[in-house]
Amino acid sequence: MTEQLTIAMPKGRIFQEAAELLRKAGYRLPPEFDDSRKLIIDVEEENFRFILSKPMDVATYVEHGVADLGIAGKDVLLEEERDVYEVLDLKISGCYLAVAGLPGTKMNDVAPKVATKYPNVAAAYFREQGEQVEIIKLNGSIELAPLIGLSDRIVDIVSTGRTLKENGLVEYETITAITSRLIVNPVSYRIKDERISEIVNALSKVI
């Protein structure tokens, strides 16, 4: 009997692709896996326990060691800076972080404001550009901010660019490309290394 591994999965956008990747790597996941509303799903034949969390929280579960592994977007890792191993680029859910705003506008000279779900990433980016900006943290529908005058710019995830377009916004700069990563708790990485290496190898073959 191998010991159980707990894997934190992000709900929503990335979940389907991540589940598909695990199946491609040869793991038998039950069909109800995809549309269950449960937050904890045990897959006994593989001795896995999946926990389904908000994408932004995956790295938190893994850092504290209540999950051994997790699948998290690079955007989350950049924003949260959790103490976890980033072992594999799963190359799924590709998108990028970008600066956007209303077309043909300039940043306010006195107090330029940037609205974002990623305050740390945004602050670091503008600091590197040598620009002092004020960050306003929002939790969603970031596109709204420049439309009604809350901020000059937004920093957000862009996958197809449709949301920006439909709201009349344009991209100004690309910050960095984002894909999902396999992350590992530092203690699990050492104590459960054999089983984890097995998963890493199986996944790297199908990426």
Next chain:
Amino acid sequence: MSRLFMFEKPLGMRDTLPDLYETKHHVRSVLEDEMKRWGFQFIETPTLEYYETVGTASAILDQQLFKLLDQEGHTLVLRPDMTAPIARVAASKLLKEKLPNRLAYSANVFRAQQREGGRPAEFEQVGVECIGDETVSADGEMIALAISSLKKAGLKNFQLSVGHAKFVQELFIEILGNEERARELTRFLYEKNYVGYREHVKGLPLSSIDTQRLLSFLELRGGSEVIGMALELIENGKGKEAVLELQELWDVVQDFEEGSFIKFDLTLVSHMSYYTGILFEVYAGKVGFPIGNGGRYDGLLEKFGKSIGATGFALNLDRLLEALGQLDGNIPAACILFSPERRKEAYQLASERRASGERVVLQDISGVKNLDACTNKFSDVAFLIGKAGKEPAQ
């Protein structure tokens, strides 16, 4: 800022209530006894130190230090670890006889937390430092003592991962040519970002052999076979020396008969330029963070004016308790309830029972509002009430 409620404590500060105190005390004394049996002498150092000396010498990040000012305007820190204060004491007072110093401590250290719960800002470390001994035997002794102490504390499922700071440094310099490039690559290891490491390596103008060497480096984890793999990977003298040290260490810990708890992991790195040789971390099942760490820090004593090597380790007592799981800290105590006319008798009875090692509470019965709660709390309750001379009722 909102008004504080009277029960609040600063972020990361914890109270230790009686049951936990007893458990903690028990585990601490088991660890201390073992360290004393290995000939380590316990010392205490002040809670406050100068920022300029101990604060900057310590391996703890600047933003994690609690800082304050004294009357003369000097910046002080609450000690963030015990290694730097002990290096200060050793360098100034203890190293006169040119003999290795074996020192130990159990002390609270302070590290400011910005993020969230689950990480105390004040916590107790129990640890040892062996100062002035540059042999691999000393490194092996640290590892063997750490294992032995944990076993004595009752921990069964744990593992030490051993790496070597110099090996990483020498390998990277050998392949990349200079220290700056080596540092750049090492940063990916500190950040535990292996995806970034691989991308960075693939983007470097290196021969395919060297690229492969850097990629294979990430695989240097496992049992003692890793030592042979590491030896094949490195060419230069200093790097080879580091691997041979690991080989020697493996022999030492086997002489100490503690090989089964050890794995090698050459990807293990710690704070920039703090550890200079063999280093290790201790992991226990169920606890998501290392429960202890240690290693050789030959550069630290130099900051205090003595160029001499040292090695040591610290165990995090709270995390060790977590790893040990539920321990019953509740030690039974008896209670003697008395009325004032039999106070003297009650005191004599309590003294006798205390002399035999029992814990006995002496309580005037008129001070007890809820007699049921009182009898439930104690393992046994004796009543010395009313006229003198009666046998105590149980």
